[in-house]
Amino acid sequence: MATTTPAGGGGLSRVEWLICIVAAIGFAFDIYELLMLPLILPPALTELLPGSPPGGAEFRVWRALMFWVPAMAGGLFGLYGGYLTDRLGRRRVLTWSILLYAGSAFLAGFSTNMVMLIILRSTTFIGVCVEFVAAVAWLAELFPDREQRERVLGYTQAFSSIGGLMVAAAFTLANRYAGDLPPIVLPGFLDFLGEIRGTHAPWRYTLMSGLVPALPLIIIRPFLPESPIWAQKKAAGTLKRPSFTELFSPALARTTWITTLMVALGYGAAFGAIQQLPQIVPGMAETKSAIETAKAAKQEELAKLPAERRGVEEKKLSQRTTGQIASNYTFAQEIGGLVGRFVLALLVVRIVSRRSLIRIFQVPGLIVMPLTFGYLALNNQPLFAVGGYEITLLHAGMFCAGLLTVAQFSFWGNYLPTVYPVHLRGTGESVAHNIGGRMIGTSFAALTSICSGLPFVPGATDPERVAYTAAAIGLLVYLVGYLLSFLLPETREETMHE
Numbered sequence: 001m002a003t004t005t006p007a008g009g010g011g012l013s014r015v016e017w018l019i020c021i022v023a024a025i026g027f028a029f030d031i032y033e034l035l036m037l038p039l040i041l042p043p044a045l046t047e048l049l050p051g052s053p054p055g056g057a058e059f060r061v062w063r064a065l066m067f068w069v070p071a072m073a074g075g076l077f078g079l080y081g082g083y084l085t086d087r088l089g090r091r092r093v094l095t096w097s098i099l100l101y102a103g104s105a106f107l108a109g110f111s112t113n114m115v116m117l118i119i120l121r122s123t124t125f126i127g128v129c130v131e132f133v134a135a136v137a138w139l140a141e142l143f144p145d146r147e148q149r150e151r152v153l154g155y156t157q158a159f160s161s162i163g164g165l166m167v168a169a170a171f172t173l174a175n176r177y178a179g180d181l182p183p184i185v186l187p188g189f190l191d192f193l194g195e196i197r198g199t200h201a202p203w204r205y206t207l208m209s210g211l212v213p214a215l216p217l218i219i220i221r222p223f224l225p226e227s228p229i230w231a232q233k234k235a236a237g238t239l240k241r242p243s244f245t246e247l248f249s250p251a252l253a254r255t256t257w258i259t260t261l262m263v264a265l266g267y268g269a270a271f272g273a274i275q276q277l278p279q280i281v282p283g284m285a286e287t288k289s290a291i292e293t294a295k296a297a298k299q300e301e302l303a304k305l306p307a308e309r310r311g312v313e314e315k316k317l318s319q320r321t322t323g324q325i326a327s328n329y330t331f332a333q334e335i336g337g338l339v340g341r342f343v344l345a346l347l348v349v350r351i352v353s354r355r356s357l358i359r360i361f362q363v364p365g366l367i368v369m370p371l372t373f374g375y376l377a378l379n380n381q382p383l384f385a386v387g388g389y390e391i392t393l394l395h396a397g398m399f400c401a402g403l404l405t406v407a408q409f410s411f412w413g414n415y416l417p418t419v420y421p422v423h424l425r426g427t428g429e430s431v432a433h434n435i436g437g438r439m440i441g442t443s444f445a446a447l448t449s450i451c452s453g454l455p456f457v458p459g460a461t462d463p464e465r466v467a468y469t470a471a472a473i474g475l476l477v478y479l480v481g482y483l484l485s486f487l488l489p490e491t492r493e494e495t496m497h498e
Contacts, residue, residue, distance in 0.1 A: 028163035075439030078129025082430020101127025105210025112194030140417035154345025164334035267441020283463025336402030369474030372397030
């Protein structure tokens with residue numbers, strides 16, 4: 001079992017560093033898996049729904065389902081995962097949840113139809129939803145000193161945004177080098193699942209890269225300790241049985257309701273606005289210009305192909321160009337998210353009031369969200385160039401949107417373990433993160449997709465309508481979240497040991 005650092009701070013032991021490394025890897029690939037979907041979904045839908053044009057009815061329905069169904073599955077099973085975290089222990093649940101989502105992500109790369117893809121994305125979400133809750137409870141209890149705990153939680157969660165940068169880079173590399181990678185084919189005995197059309201499709205390689213976190217975990221797992229306070233209570237027979245109904249007892253009901261709603265709104269900003277950018281990018285003037293430039297550069301090569309083959313290659317070229325531009329803006333947003341998490345980690349030990357801390361990120365968002373999606377995404381202008389890379393107003397907007405939204409995710413990782421007792425810690429976190437975040441919050445993506453098709457939404461094209469809808473939803477969730485912050489209970493350090 002790990003030895004904890006004495007109260008008052010000090011360096012970490014080898015085992016404690018190992019704990020932080022495992023937690024950081026887990027947090028990084030949690031977000032890696034979640035942020036992968038907006039990047040891979042457009043090309044995946046195009047390949048797996050060959051008869052449905054982008055923006056068509058079937059395309060729109062499956063796009064909404066791919067955001068909603070895995071989130072619902074992850075939320076429901078993640079809720080039970082939080083309960084198991086309190087019953088079976090933090091370390092055991094953490095390990096199996098990482099193995100589940102890594103294996104599911106790899107297998108999703110072999111999808112031959114939308115049903116197969118949505119099932120495997122659902123099991124991926126389940127693993128992610130369980131892992132986060134188990135990891136936060138585990139870390140919070142392994143570091144009893146308040147300042148050290150706040151720093152460890154803050155800085156390990158910052159690796160979530162490293163995961164976002166990693167998936168943006170992975171998608172970029174997959175788009176660039178897909179043709180040089182081994183083809184993705186099903187083994188002969190699985191022919192009944194269908195045929196893989198795009199054997200070198202970049203979105204497939206991006207999905208399969210989610211296997212990475214399972215590899216170091218297999219090696220490190222024997223050295224990981226269990227939570228000391230959970231293990232002691234379990235051994236002494238004083239660990240109470242977790243109960244969902246206790247979360248809504250008079251002592252905890254306000255905490256449960258407010259945190260669940262506020263977490264939902266934070267995820268609503270991410271999924272209802274920020275992650276809709278890949279749907280907005282195809283309608284941007286710079287994207288259309290880049291596609292024409294790419295086609296012109298390949299004009300002679302394309303002209304030699306038969307008409308049908310030429311059309312297929314032009315479509316692939318358009319998809320790669322659009323994907324590259326989308327990943328560039330996703331990269332800017334993830335840089336912002338990374339900065340936001342580090343800002344939170346610095347402030348969390350300095351600002352005692354949790355209400356004041358979260359408002360630092362909420363108030364600017366009331367301006368940034370509608371400005372970025374309602375104006376900058378449709379009227380983008382260059383600012384300056386760094387080498388051969390052009391920085392635009394939209395890059396700045398996405399950076400700020402990422403900073404303000406993602407910092408709030410780290411806030412909840414630090415906040416929630418301090419408001420629930422040991423026997424309810426995983427269960428309470430799972431209600432906020434899985435019902436609030438994964439089920440309600442992520443459903444804002446489907447809400448944006450559906451609302452963007454309503455007749456009163458402005459915009460001549462689907463990307464324009466998505467942009468205006470994302471702007472409205474971004475403003476709404478930030479405003480309601482700010483109002484709810486006035487009801488947020490402050491933390492009590494003694495709760496950590498109850």
